[in-house]
Amino acid sequence: MRIAVAADSLDGVAATVVTELRERGHEVIAHGALNDSERDDWAWASAAAARDVAEGRAEQAVVCCWTGTGAAIAANKVRGVRAALCADGYTADGARRWNDANVLALSLRVVSEPLLKEILDAWFAGTASTDPADVANVAHLEA
Template structure:
């Protein structure tokens, strides 16, 4: 499983914690540890704009370079909004493990968004594990995902 990860300055520390979590899982030889993560930035706590990193991760997932993405900003709200503007992206802001499981199982979410200022490192590890250990259920949920794709395809001619 290939995962792109990105954050703005407000999510930089939590992104580092998530990268460390995956490294520990790899060292432990777990299934989750087999994931290959690529950090698309930012690389410091210097102020940057979250849409830049939301778009970079989302485009890399939408173009098939990565199967999934993880995005982190201060709340997870802005960066998930930016990511969801990219065609084919279903970014889910999750604040606890149940939502993370449902985002994958029912919504086939392909990007997990988190907020550093609202989610501590321990809880973030639980959310990440729940998200990546849960498969998409398909069946009736696949029909709903197709409806989302149809909305995306038809767009909006709103002015």
Template sequence: MKVAFGTDEVTPLTAAIVERLRAGGHEVDVVADGAPWVETGRRVGDAVASGAAERGVVCCYTGTGVSIAANKVPGVRAALCTDAATAAGARRWNDANVLALGLRLTSEEVAGELLDAFFGTEPDADELDAVAAIEPPR
């Protein structure tokens, strides 16, 4: 799967996230590597919304800013997740297409669990209809 990745701060954790995605067989396009958080969220959001990437991962200190910025792009459903169950639920029930992570409190081990859950869970078909019904046309 093609994944757009962006972070406002390059850290050992962000390098580990990219490596884990690649090791999982994903093609990773790093679209923001140290850009301001607003730009990071927008770049990843644009890549996902345009179809250049199927999903995205965004990171900033808390994860909140990049998730808000990505969600400003029509067609993006970014979810800030702190545990695997939430990441799986974001995919299953909300068809989230961008995973937002906070660099402050996320360990490499937890990031791996989040990535596995997010990329290993498919949306529930009934929930897809509910989400599509409230999305504005593009």
């Protein structure tokens, strides 16, 4: 799977996200501090990764900043993106299941390497719910 990854700094697990995704067999499109030719501010980097998803260059994205909040906000400004800020595996699973999230937002401050692996395990194991209420909620967001 092609996954866009954005970070506004190389703090915390920023580089580890890329390494971990590649080790899992994914192709990574790097943005922000992970790409020397791009602006590394969270709003620009996260929006670039989100546009990759919205425009079909990537199936999913992972966006990171110090708290993860700004990265999630920037990504969610892109039509067709459903970014979820996840700090644990349960939230990541729920974001995929109930919200059909296609962008994972992470905090570079609080996510450790072991926690990152748990979050990614849950994220990639999660699938979108087919429950009519969940499908209706996601459709409402698209409208």
